[in-house]
Amino acid sequence: MSNKFDALKTSDESGDEEFPQKYMQKLAKEVLVAPDISPDEHKLQYAYALWYSKRNPGKLGALLSYDQNLKLIGRFASVEQFWGLYSHLSRPSELNTHTDFHLFKIGIKPMWEDEANQRGGKWVVRLRKGLVSRCWENLILAMLGEQFMVGEEICGAVVSIRFQEDIICLWNKTASDLSTTQRIRDTLRRVLHLPPTALMEYKTHNDSLKGVKDHKI
Structure with missing residues (x-):
């Protein structure tokens, strides 16, 4: 099956051209459980959900909370289901600024407040334009x-499209486990083909949440 993205660009009344808003809202109302797979499919170790968010400029965008911006695109539990979803997505480099994809294990919502994320953190990699896809x-x-070989530590990943750079983050459960976070860092550097000089930053979710609260104050 092809692993190429086909740009899914269906305009609607919201003005969001990347994904049809009504389709995403319908999916978001479903009970978030792992989808069934057929006996001839190749089951993944974990089932995943793919989310999409877009922060619109202006007052309306500022008033919407983070969870209100999250839209569920789809779920998969097998290799075949993954490619079936992935092949219909726009490449990250084709998305508009202030747009994010969130790929998380089913049962973990892509939010700091989720129980699985509360004591965790994320590795942050900032990319120059042209590398993100x-x-x-x-x-x-x-x-x-x-490939990360850290048991159940990996929660999910986020790609964020911004104006001057793009950002990739990998979330894990236990920020205090230094050996695990270092193993994740080393594997992440390898799979992204980053040079030894590339900067990688680890942020605990507590620090990220504190920064948001301080900014509001």
């Missing part, structure tokens, strides 16, 4: 293929 594909294939 390849790096995102390499990362999610490594995640699905269990």
Whole structure:
């Protein structure tokens, strides 16, 4: 099956051209459980959900909370289901600024407040323009293929499209486990083909949440 993105660009009344808003809202109302797979499919170790968010400029965008911006695109539990979803997505490099994809294990919502994320953190990699689509594909294939070898520590990954750079983040459960976070860092550097000089930053979710609260104050 092809692993190429086909740009899914269906305009609607919201003005969001990347994904049809009504389709995403319908999916978001479903009970978030792992989808059934047929006996001839190749089951993944974990089932995943793919989310999409877009922060619109202006007052309306500022008023919407983070969870209100999250839209569920789809779920998969097998290799075949993954490619069936992935092949219909726009490449990250084709998305508009202030747009994010969130790929998380089913049962973990892509929010700091989720129980699985509360004591965790994330590795942050900032990319110059033009690299994000390849790096995102390499990362999610490594995640699905269990290349990080850290048990259940990996929660999910986020790709964020910004004006001057793009950002990839890999979330894990236990920020205090230094040996595990270092193993994740080393594997992430390898699967993204980053040079030894590339900067990588680790942020605990507590620090990220504190920064948001301080900014509001």
